[in-house]
Amino acid sequence: MKIYIENLKKIYKMGNIKVKALNGVNLTVEDRSFLTIMGRSGSGKSTLLNMIGCLDQPDEGQIIFGDENITNLKKSELPYIRREKIGFIFQNYNLLPTLTALENVILPLRYKKSLKQKAKTMAADMLEKVGLKDRINHLPRELSGGEQQRVAIARALINNPAVVLADEPTGSVDTQTAREIVNLMRELHLKNQQTFIIVSHDPIIGEASDLIVNMGDGRILS
Amino acid sequence: MEAFRSIARRRLRSALTVLGIAIGVFALVMMGGMAENTNIIMANIIRQLETNIAVFPDGAGGASRRGSVFPLSVAAKLEEVEGVRAVMHGIVLPFDEQAPVVGYGMPAQIIGTNINQQIEADKYINPHVRLSFYRGDWWEEGSRGIAVMGINLATQQNVSVGDIITNRGKQFAVVGIFNRVMGGPDNAMLIPLEDARELLVKTQPLLEFIEYKDFVTTITAVAHKEEAHTVASRIMEELPHLQAVSPERGIRNVEQSMVMFSLIVLASAMIALVVGGLSVINTMLMSVTERIREIGLKKAIGFRDADILREYLLESSLMGFFAGCIGLGLGSLCIYGVNIIATAETGSTVFTLTTRLALGSLVFAVFIAMLAGLYPAYRAAKIDPILALKSE
Ligand SMILES: Nc1ncnc2c1ncn2[C@@H]1O[C@H](COP(=O)(O)OP(=O)(O)O)[C@@H](O)[C@H]1O
Ligand SMILES: [Mg+2]
Numbered sequence: 001m002k003i004y005i006e007n008l009k010k011i012y013k014m015g016n017i018k019v020k021a022l023n024g025v026n027l028t029v030e031d032r033s034f035l036t037i038m039g040r041s042g043s044g045k046s047t048l049l050n051m052i053g054c055l056d057q058p059d060e061g062q063i064i065f066g067d068e069n070i071t072n073l074k075k076s077e078l079p080y081i082r083r084e085k086i087g088f089i090f091q092n093y094n095l096l097p098t099l100t101a102l103e104n105v106i107l108p109l110r111y112k113k114s115l116k117q118k119a120k121t122m123a124a125d126m127l128e129k130v131g132l133k134d135r136i137n138h139l140p141r142e143l144s145g146g147e148q149q150r151v152a153i154a155r156a157l158i159n160n161p162a163v164v165l166a167d168e169p170t171g172s173v174d175t176q177t178a179r180e181i182v183n184l185m186r187e188l189h190l191k192n193q194q195t196f197i198i199v200s201h202d203p204i205i206g207e208a209s210d211l212i213v214n215m216g217d218g219r220i221l222s
Numbered sequence: 223m224e225a226f227r228s229i230a231r232r233r234l235r236s237a238l239t240v241l242g243i244a245i246g247v248f249a250l251v252m253m254g255g256m257a258e259n260t261n262i263i264m265a266n267i268i269r270q271l272e273t274n275i276a277v278f279p280d281g282a283g284g285a286s287r288r289g290s291v292f293p294l295s296v297a298a299k300l301e302e303v304e305g306v307r308a309v310m311h312g313i314v315l316p317f318d319e320q321a322p323v324v325g326y327g328m329p330a331q332i333i334g335t336n337i338n339q340q341i342e343a344d345k346y347i348n349p350h351v352r353l354s355f356y357r358g359d360w361w362e363e364g365s366r367g368i369a370v371m372g373i374n375l376a377t378q379q380n381v382s383v384g385d386i387i388t389n390r391g392k393q394f395a396v397v398g399i400f401n402r403v404m405g406g407p408d409n410a411m412l413i414p415l416e417d418a419r420e421l422l423v424k425t426q427p428l429l430e431f432i433e434y435k436d437f438v439t440t441i442t443a444v445a446h447k448e449e450a451h452t453v454a455s456r457i458m459e460e461l462p463h464l465q466a467v468s469p470e471r472g473i474r475n476v477e478q479s480m481v482m483f484s485l486i487v488l489a490s491a492m493i494a495l496v497v498g499g500l501s502v503i504n505t506m507l508m509s510v511t512e513r514i515r516e517i518g519l520k521k522a523i524g525f526r527d528a529d530i531l532r533e534y535l536l537e538s539s540l541m542g543f544f545a546g547c548i549g550l551g552l553g554s555l556c557i558y559g560v561n562i563i564a565t566a567e568t569g570s571t572v573f574t575l576t577t578r579l580a581l582g583s584l585v586f587a588v589f590i591a592m593l594a595g596l597y598p599a600y601r602a603a604k605i606d607p608i609l610a611l612k613s614e
Contacts, residue, residue: 055522055607076526083524094519094611098227108523155523 001066001085001162001195003029003052008061010047010218021047022058023218034189034196036205039215045199046167048215052197053086053165054078065162083108087156087194089166089185093148095140095155101127102136105154112159126154130184146177150184157188164189166198170205182208225537229544232509239498239505240545246495247549247587248556253491254583255557255573257484262574264480266405269348271469271476272447275306275454276440278465291422291429291437296464300443303460305453308343308444310335313418315425315439317375317411319390330375330409332389334418337363346444351403358383358398366417370398372408374569390424392417408570495586498545499594506538506598510605517602518610527603534599535592542591546584553583 010022021044029035037045050056052063054070057078062071070081082088087108095104105123109115115122127136130150140148149169156164166185170178186208189196198205206212214221229236279296291313300309317330337360344352361368369387371379376399381387385396394413402408413421419437423429429437443466445453454468510517517530557573564572 050608053522079521079524079526082522086524088522090519090611094515094522096224096516096519098231099224103224107520111525111529159524 002031003027003066003163003195004062004064005029005048005052006062006064008048008051008058008063010044010051010056010058020218022051022061025061025215025218025220027213027220029195029197032189032193032195034186034198034208034210036198036200036209036212037215038199038201038206038212039221043215044218045215047218049165049167049197049199052163053088054081083112083159085162087159087161087164089149089152089156089164089169091168091171093140093145093152093172095148095151097140100137100139101132101143101151101154104140104151105158108155108159123154123158126158127151129188130154144177145173146180149173149177149181153181153184153188157192157194160192161194163195163197166196166200168200168202169198170200170202175204178202178204225533225540228509228513228537229541232505232512235505235508236541239501240541240548242501243495243498243542243545243587243591244548244552246491246498246590247546247583248553249494250488250491250583250586251550251553251575251579252556252573253487254579255553255575257487258576258579259571259574260483261480262404264476266351266403268473268476269351270405271472272348273346273444273450274469275443275445275450275457276467277443277457278441278467280463280465291432291439292441293434294436294438294441295434297441299461300441300457300464303443303453303457305445305449305456306443307346307446308339310339310343310442310444311415311438311440312336312442313415313422313437313439315418315422317389317409319425330378330411331406332418332421333410333412334415334421335412336415337361340412343442343444346446348447351405351407353403353407354401356399356401358396361397361414366414367392367394368417369394369396369411369413370400371396371411372400372569373402374408375411377565377569378567387411390421392421392424492586495590499590502538502541502591502594503597505541506534506595507601509537510534510598510602513602514605514610514613517605518607518613521605521607522611530605531599531603534602535595538595538599539588539592542588543584545591546587549587550580550583554580 005025005027008022008025009020012019012021025048037048039045051058057075058071062069064070065085073081096107099107102120102123105126106119109119109122124136127133130153132147132150132154135143135147140151143151169185170181173181182204185196198209200206277297277300279292294311297309297311300306313334315332317332341360356373358370360370371381376382376396379387381396383396383399387394387396394417400407422439443453443457451468451470454466457464457466520530554575557575561571561573564570
């Protein structure tokens, strides 16, 4: 899915102080690309990713998914976009501590009635694909950081999203594990032909990317 | 189930919260059980009253005023009044000479009656409160010094068929014991009318000098319950020297006290339950704060506000349900235990756990917990996923 981003602006107000988190971002992400957004801390990378991920809406500008303008949607419609089209991967995995690996992966399908029966098999398959076949019934605390991130990747991909968004996915693991995670994402990207947008300043990710975009002060620099 | 695991995760806190509601449910079950017990007795008293028209000679004053007696002859023409199905007369006096100042339940009574009229009148009474025998039977007509007893009074006095019971210095052979009807007869001893007269004279020696010897303390005309009011008016019209009191007023008094009693008892128990509910609000709010990242994550992967709301409501309802089961379980045990003791001591039960009380307590516990969970659940549903995912 091709993504057009046009003159995107987002201002956060902290009392009297206004922070221009996004100050007119223009970006086109080609379908099936593996893109990394880099930039200094506070440059607006996460804010941009959140807008693309429909977690928040911009003050100005447009985001167009394929042929659907998601900036015009009502707030109540956003969860459906997130559920159907987007997969999230976070720096700190964000697994539910009381759920097993399998249950964490199933989570995005919980309210998809059509998949109720198949959900378990799908999740098990997905865990196998990320190399955790024998960790299916483990709780997050019984898994290493790298394994937890693999579970999180499986969860992000279970709904077969058009776009996978990752915010500093290697930020909490060592270099060796980071390399494994990047390879896994890259491999899944090639296999599933999904668009990956990754926020990171990890050079390992940069090396693996098709394209690197630099941000600064709420704008795309290059 | 995730809701179950979420509760299990904070074991101590959840347990305390559940305990809080459980205590409320326990209070509701106990207090409600007492109210239900009283209500059943009251309802049966109404069933007994509903067919009975109390009759007095005009000027004898209100119903069963202590010590007022009148000649049986005043009721002679009563049976001819249209609508009167049977006429009963009798002598009622307290079982204990020194009646206790305070006591739970109905005071025990001695009822002097004529065996034939008793059997006759029993045909017309509401079948719910019709007398049947647990042991023995009625006495033979013309017998003296003989008694049949309600099961509560018999238990309390520790007598059974074949035993002798002494009252006011006079001995009675117990020949029958009624099955429990949850009403007045459970605490009554029925004896031949002449014996009752004798006992009454012992209590009030001046009666020796009364000019008529056939005195009674109550005359009751039995009618269809629907007609009771009309028949009472007709009695007064046709027999102007009589005063007939239809059962309505008595029933209304009983009903009012029933409602009042139930209200007071249930209200106090519900306060306990509501206090338990407050702890649910606290627990759930803490749980929302603790799990803010999880909520943010769920929203990020596409859960709607309504999904989050539902999950939290389910969790609080589940706590309410556990608490309901615990409170109901403890309450049932306690009721069972106390009733065993109370029956042994006084012959009567103190609590009745009805189905509606059991179900009502459970439903109310779930309802309160759910209500208490509403605000925390709403807070959870409205959490901004971005801020939630950033929080530590
Ligand atoms: N919810 C918010 N309220 C106020 N300011 C915010 C909020 N979110 C982000 N910001 C500000 O917006 C700017 C961009 O933040 P962010 O997109 O997180 O940067 P990055 O991910 O590149 O480090 C920062 O200055 C940050 O302080
Ligand atoms: Mg960031």
